[in-house]
């Protein structure tokens with residue numbers, strides 16, 4: 001319990017917009033929540049999820065002490081056991097026999113410690129994150145085009161643009177404050193808005209043009225745009241010398257087919273003319289592009305159009321990938337993905353590895369990328385990974401082939417889960433449970449989609465024996481005999497991370513925040529990186545990229561469509577998020593107010609499909625794929641296309657009617673990014689009674 005206190009400036013723990021929050025403790029374990037008027041992301045706004053944060057501070061069902069085999073244990077016993085089992089597994093089977101699966105919910109300091117432990121001391125890169133499910137294709141696309149994973153734009157570009165193209169994103173529901181800012185700009189200056197989405201989502205209500213594109217045809221559309229730009233003299237003569245690959249990209253783009261987009265020719269023409277004829281264009285995307293088995297190519301098809309026209313990094317123009325999670329970006333910065341090192345350095349580069357190893361004074365260093373999330377759980381299933389530590393995420397619900405992942409965790413020799421609640425589908429299968437400090441109880445930093453680093457600050461005491469994740473990881477590292485894990489708090493970890501970024505900056509990395517190494521951590525105001533020798537808000541307008549020759553790369557993209565659905569599963573299921581829930585509902589599910597919007601798992605089905613299947617509104621449908629089964633309430637709606645139903649991914653439930661949508665999704669991934677294609681599962685649907 002904390003005494004009533006003054007307002008504390010912190011950051012919302014939900015989406016990648018990264019809104020500033022003022023939390024005022026009430027002295028009874030709760031807090032009043034308001035938007036921070038001084039935070040650059042939201043300027044006082046909050047969406048309904050952020051505004052309901054005060055309703056999710058309940059202690060009900062919290063994990064308050066470590067558990068071993070279901071029985072309460074001391075921290076010493078749990079930490080000793082983890083260190084002993086990890087050390088023994090490594091000694092017997094090598095470093096790749098252990099893994100960490102982490103989360104965009106971790107603070108940057110937690111992420112830093114996890115990455116340092118795994119890559120620099122255990123000597124394996126088997127650390128991956130649930131951000132793999134969210135933006136890995138954008139990371140890969142950025143690296144192919146820019147040489148680094150750099151987001152070039154800022155949120156205020158949306159307010160300075162004359163045209164904003166929203167592709168594969170339901171911004172109104174999934175990044176609501178950004179959508180509010182866009183709508184305000186539209187009202188003030190008449191910004192044109194185009195939404196490209198097979199579904200007619202809430203975002204379309206504010207659009208001038210909705211292109212209900214054929215699912216998966218985005219690369220066809222942007223390749224057609226690239227051709228139009230070239231054919232009408234839209235390539236920038238000034239910018240082209242700063243690029244490579246323009247001819248090859250154009251040649252590949254010539255194979256794009258207008259009919260593949262499924263669009264009305266007049267609508268298609270309107271879009272092409274609008275984009276080609278408007279200089280200040282922002283193209284913004286999220287999961288609809290990323291969660292595809294050709295997601296990286298789709299990202300590069302978009303980037304090609306901005307690069308060829310030089311519409312990048314200047315006010316009001318540029319490509320903009322927005323992240324789903326509050327600290328997906330921070331995870332990218334510390335190298336918390338299996339194929340990255342630290343501070344945007346490359347794991348395959350021996351000079352980069354040596355620099356990081358020297359800085360850490362570490363005994364070993366991972367020399368090759370580790371297993372990405374889908375591969376990681378396959379390795380758990382096959383017994384190649386024998387000790388697994390999952391932090392702040394619920395892969396038994398959120399991963400594709402969720403049932404298979406749940407079985408793999410249950411069968412793992414040794415599974416550890418650090419979380420706030422003990423009864424998630426994942427936590428129930430762990431041998432050791434570690435009670436983690438929750439939002440409002442822990443201190444650290446997060447980075448939002450526009451590269452702004454903000455503090456998350458504690459305003460409540462952690463209950464019971466709950467401890468922050470960085471402490472848990474550092475304690476295990478020390479018990480495994482490793483030096484360099486003796487920080488006294490997150491400020492010291494942040495200072496070390498900032499100092500390492502200076503080493504990276506000297507090697508040419510874009511991520512350099514060494515200027516913050518001695519900053520007043522407690523008082524740190526939101527700040528945009530880089531903050532090293534270079535301090536800038538936008539990248540690439542000068543045509544300087546982070547490739548070996550300094551030139552940006554246009555990548556040839558051969559547009560392709562998803563494989564046809566088989567006869568036995570004739571529907572292509574699209575999955576996604578709804579306005580008032582977050583991930584697997586472990587936090588938002590605590591708010592009765594948020595449950596009022598859409599209170600149970602559902603299947604949005606076109607009227608023609610519903611009639612053909614004999615499914616009335618509100619009937620229960622059995623949805624099956626070769627991977628699993630879900631029971632969903634039917635919502636008949638012409639917002640979806642015939643043959644392409646939609647289901648949200650939040651719900652769980654292991655018995656009875658279940659909304660385990662990801663149990664239906666096959667573990668098909670993009671070959672470059674490893675991101676799963678979560679939006680095109682082939683399924684069969686029938687009335688529940690006939691199942």
Ligand code: SF4
Pocket residue numbers: 012013014015016017018019042045046047048049050051175176177178
């Ligand atoms: Fe939180 Fe995102 Fe809503 Fe902002 S827009 S309040 S970060 S959920």
